Amino acid sequence: MNAVVAADFDTPAKGAVVEIAPGILWLRMPLPFELDHINLYLLADGDGWVAIDCGIAGPQTEQVWESVFDEHLQGKPVTRVIATHSHVDHLGAAGWLCRYWDAPLLITRPEYDFATHFLAEAHAPEPEEQVDRVQFFHHMGMDAKKATTLLDISGSIAGLFDVLPQDPQWLSHGMSLSIAGERWQVIVSEGHTIAHASLYCADKGVLISGDQVLPRISSNVSTRAQDPDGNPLNHWLGSLDALKILPNDTLVLPSHEYPFFGLHRRLDQLTEGHIETLDLLLQSCADARNVMQLVEILYPRKLSIFDLFLGGGECLAHLNYLLAEQKIERWLDENDVHQYRCI
């Protein structure tokens, strides 16, 4: 198959569940964002269930989960909670879910540490980190008002996290989990976040892909204030390539949109999309430009402040990639803003 094809399941309504296969449930959890849902999965595991990802913290998520517990789990508890990565829609409600069932959280250590640091910083900002962040946005050519708004947004995202579960169990690349007697291999990828975990079961031919592979939209790959010279796009492209080791007829269960077939084609499409962006940036840097000017070229529409955050980070990730390839040069201009130009 050389196309990306939606698998033949009815998409559940928000808050509802569809059975993908015996022992695999697909829960469509609502989100109060432009991306208005996250797909969560439940795997039957003998006398209990393994939950994969959680939703954001708060009463709406809890209500949906409680109705799922009542109607779909056959009276069995959730015995393990897996978070693919530290983003709020995946990890936000983990504290509640783990407390509710007295179940452990399984997550990679870098993702847990990242979330711990993010929440500590949001609740009690370190002045030095705040200064670094404002400077990061300023270097991109963003005005001070927008930069301050973005700092506030990061505080409001922190409010969508429950207290993180203590004593998590660590997931790591290559390890296997036994679920209902079957092996699920953990595949850790860098680029969207620092150590995102996907789960692959060869026996079932199923990949629970988190945000690593989505069928239509491309996951955000951003350089962030915490690592302004980081090159996450390099890691991301490598991680897409590495997934080609999986069979093309794998059923992919992603965190957003819909389950699909055509893994290899989708991996190619994602890579091609980034190559197009790199080409467009190279053309656009014939004259010196800053990140905010380049964002307008990459995304020629009105962007919300949050889109600007995502788009700016993504643009910077591509620029850092081109810098590492020595295709462009960068310098600070007289206003302390980074300028980029082709070499």
Ligand SMILES: [Zn+2]
């Ligand atoms: Zn994510």
